[in-house]
Amino acid sequence: MASQRDIRRRIGAVKNIKQITRAMQFVAASKLKRAQDATLAARPYSEKIDEVIADLATVLSGEDHPLFAKRDGGTRLIVFITTDRGLTGPLNTNAIRFALREVVEHDASGGGLTLVTVGRKGRDAMRRAHVPVEAHFSGFGDRPTFGDVTALARLVTDDFLAGTYSRVDLVFTRFVSTLTQRPTLDRLLPMEPRPDTEGVPGNQFLFEPDPSTVLRQLLPRYVATRIYQAVLENTASEWSSKMVAMKNATENAEELIEDLTLSYNKVRQANITREMTEIASGANAR
Amino acid sequence: MSLLLEIVTPEKLAYRDQVDEVLVPGADGQLGILPHHTPLIATLGVGELRIRKGAAEEYFAIVGGFLQVRPDKVVVMAETADLASEIDLERAQQARRDAESALSSAYVEAADVAAARAALDRALVRIRVAERRHREGPRARG
Numbered sequence: 001m002a003s004q005r006d007i008r009r010r011i012g013a014v015k016n017i018k019q020i021t022r023a024m025q026f027v028a029a030s031k032l033k034r035a036q037d038a039t040l041a042a043r044p045y046s047e048k049i050d051e052v053i054a055d056l057a058t059v060l061s062g063e064d065h066p067l068f069a070k071r072d073g074g075t076r077l078i079v080f081i082t083t084d085r086g087l088t089g090p091l092n093t094n095a096i097r098f099a100l101r102e103v104v105e106h107d108a109s110g111g112g113l114t115l116v117t118v119g120r121k122g123r124d125a126m127r128r129a130h131v132p133v134e135a136h137f138s139g140f141g142d143r144p145t146f147g148d149v150t151a152l153a154r155l156v157t158d159d160f161l162a163g164t165y166s167r168v169d170l171v172f173t174r175f176v177s178t179l180t181q182r183p184t185l186d187r188l189l190p191m192e193p194r195p196d197t198e199g200v201p202g203n204q205f206l207f208e209p210d211p212s213t214v215l216r217q218l219l220p221r222y223v224a225t226r227i228y229q230a231v232l233e234n235t236a237s238e239w240s241s242k243m244v245a246m247k248n249a250t251e252n253a254e255e256l257i258e259d260l261t262l263s264y265n266k267v268r269q270a271n272i273t274r275e276m277t278e279i280a281s282g283a284n285a286r
Numbered sequence: 287m288s289l290l291l292e293i294v295t296p297e298k299l300a301y302r303d304q305v306d307e308v309l310v311p312g313a314d315g316q317l318g319i320l321p322h323h324t325p326l327i328a329t330l331g332v333g334e335l336r337i338r339k340g341a342a343e344e345y346f347a348i349v350g351g352f353l354q355v356r357p358d359k360v361v362v363m364a365e366t367a368d369l370a371s372e373i374d375l376e377r378a379q380q381a382r383r384d385a386e387s388a389l390s391s392a393y394v395e396a397a398d399v400a401a402a403r404a405a406l407d408r409a410l411v412r413i414r415v416a417e418r419r420h421r422e423g424p425r426a427r428g
Binding site for chain 1 (some may be wrong): 292294295296297300301312313314324325326327328329351352354356357361363365
């Protein structure tokens with residue numbers, strides 16, 4: 001049985017760990033709040049952009065335009081978003097498994113595939129799985145800004161317009177609730193304009209200078225907005241997953257402290273009993 | 287009869303209120319919008335956006351984006367939109383100096399030139415809008 005001093009030392013160590021995980025839990029909770037606020041604040045812009053695209057789609061007769069038309073074959077691009085840091089519970093593991101399944105399925109269907117990663121964890125995992133990564137972005141931090149994603153958006157837009165890719169998908173972890181985050185695949189390009197139901201029908205609008213020019217200028221912003229939203233959702237997922245993971249860790253530490261305290265007391269009791277027996281037998285012997 | 291104006295940027299809803307008139311920097315010159323305007327979708331340039339509400343006026347420095355006009359509603363989708371009173375003049379001037387020195391240094395790549403130009407444009411419009419507030423501040427508040 002471990003000595004009294006060993007157990008006391010372990011209790012101290014576990015208490016320290018508990019303090020750290022508890023602090024991380026509270027930090028994650030406040031960052032989660034901030035990430036959720038940022039996600040909500042970004043929503044009006046992306047809704048408006050979608051609305052204008054719906055208007056444009058009615059004028060540019062949807063299916064013919066290269067940005068709206070589905071193309072067969074060709075290379076597919078997946079933008080895979082994960083976190084930079086670990087200690088986020090099962091978040092990245094699930095996202096990576098999801099992305100790898102997508103890659104394997106696509107390989108089986110025989111088309112070309114290119115991968116661009118955002119976040120260190122995803123890149124490292126892909127490297128370990130020997131999946132080539134075309135480009136990598138990281139260091140967006142706790143508060144990703146729109147400026148962070150513009151370089152990535154430009155890369156995606158230019159390559160799509162040049163015909164390098166026939167389809168672009170986003171893989172990220174959607175924030176469903178504090179307890180649920182789900183790996184998700186969203187199609188980014190070609191665009192899927194939603195039905196033009198709101199307000200004035202698209203064909204009643206005047207376009208200045210003309211619809212194609214507006215669409216051309218809208219495209220990089222649309223792509224950047226979609227990526228930005230995905231990055232924000234992923235950040236919210238990161239913090240809520242971390243919060244839950246740290247809460248569990250804190251509770252486990254408490255349980256461990258209880259168990260250790262119990263065995264500490266047992267050892268202490270045993271020692272006292274032994275000493276008592278020794279004193280008593282010593283006194284008897286005299 | 288008034289007009290609902292919304293200014294949205296990728297990061298937030300910057301403004302939402304009933305106004306009487308909006309002057310926006312269109313891609314080729316100023317566009318004035320009053321209630322009952324024809325439905326319009328236009329691209330925007332870099333410049334000053336002016337809002338008239340009764341006797342009061344407000345100014346935004348906006349950079350790039352789009353405008354969607356409906357008879358009763360105007361939506362401005364801009365890359366950035368800063369209310370005149372919230373512009374940090376000092377920072378804008380620093381940004382201007384940085385951009386100018388980037389442009390004047392001997393070794394610049396084409397991509398950097400474009401980025402520096404864009405940064406310079408942004409800084410200049412922020413400075414212009416912020417300085418106008420300093421000159422006209424009291425009247426606009428009154």
